[in-house]
């Protein structure tokens with residue numbers, strides 16, 4: 611079992627100093643502070659939000675270590691971090707959203723809206739004390755996108771560390787830290803999917819493929835996977851999609867309607883990283899209103915409403931008036947179209 615004493619002094623990390631570039635650098639191994647856990651990283655997924663940050667589409671300080679979808683083993687515990695039974699050597703997953711546990715949203719149980727996390731980490735690359743745990747060997751501060759997971763070690767607040775159950779492979783479990791959580795929030799909370807409802811999942815990448823699996827797990831009758839990539843569609847089939855549609859097909863909308871007995875789907879989940887779905891046939895449909903909401907994002911930073919022909923067309927519904935915005939993404943009384951989405955906000 612590894613103890614803090616046996617830790618190396620430096621680690622390799624993928625550091626972003628300019629748009630589109632990652633360079634492997636040796637950084638001092640970060641030290642966990644009070645209520646923080648040092649994780650030896652086994653795997654780190656690359657979420658499309660990392661790519662948005664890497665390309666400069668999401669403003670984030672530089673230099674930075676991106677990566678927010680990690681699994682690994684506990685390498686060391688800061689003071690107080692063992693309170694919940696966490697122990698050195700334990701296999702864990704780190705959640706991308708690292709709640710402070712103290713702000714007014716956290717105490718209400720809405721840690722998905724944690725003010726400290728969004729203000730300090732997502733805007734400033736810091737933890738709750740206003741500093742980053744990462745620096746160069748010359749002492750230059752390095753920002754952390756969540757925990758800065760594209761490194762050999764990462765400091766994660768204990769509030770965002772979950773044990774991995776025995777028998778679960780550690781590397782693939784990393785995806786639970788963002789894509790899995792986001793999809794769960796979209797399906798269970800935002801869409802409030804009920805057994806027997808039909809679902810369209812527009813874009814079946816990291817988040818969308820998890821939405822497909824969770825929709826089936828929650829009893830969806832039909833799960834229509836829509837994408838432009840044949841390999842992603844084939845994978846979606848293996849994961850439980852009942853129908854696949856290439857959204858570039860001129861009759862994509864008709865295919866969705868055919869899959870749902872002409873009714874259109876009850877819930878649509880848009881999980882595309884595309885800012886504008888310009889490559890899709892759907893985007894040239896007549897304008898319609900859809901409802902887009904990131905399941906985990908703070909309202910202040912989230913475009914709750916988007917005018918998008920994409921969502922409506924993917925659902926197979928006719929253009930319609932958008933339902934009034936609400937705190938959850940539910941079936942509207944005026945339209946069978948509800949698009950619960952994880953657009954590139956974070």
Ligand SMILES: NC(=O)c1ccc[n+]([C@@H]2O[C@H](COP(=O)([O-])OP(=O)(O)OC[C@H]3O[C@@H](n4cnc5c(N)ncnc54)[C@H](O)[C@@H]3O)[C@@H](O)[C@H]2O)c1
Nearest residue numbers: 658659792813814815816817837838839883904952953954
């Ligand atoms: N909590 C959150 O709010 C949250 C969490 C994770 C990801 N995101 C965002 O969700 C989006 C998706 O992330 P991801 O990691 O799943 O991305 P990904 O790159 O894994 O998947 C994107 C998918 O979109 C498909 N695609 C691209 N253009 C398309 C088009 N025009 N029509 C249909 N499909 C298209 C691709 O083929 C791919 O399968 C990103 O914008 C990301 O920033 C948000």
Ligand SMILES: [Zn+2]
Nearest residue numbers: 657659706788
């Ligand atoms: Zn992510």
Ligand SMILES: [Zn+2]
Nearest residue numbers: 710713716724
């Ligand atoms: Zn908080």
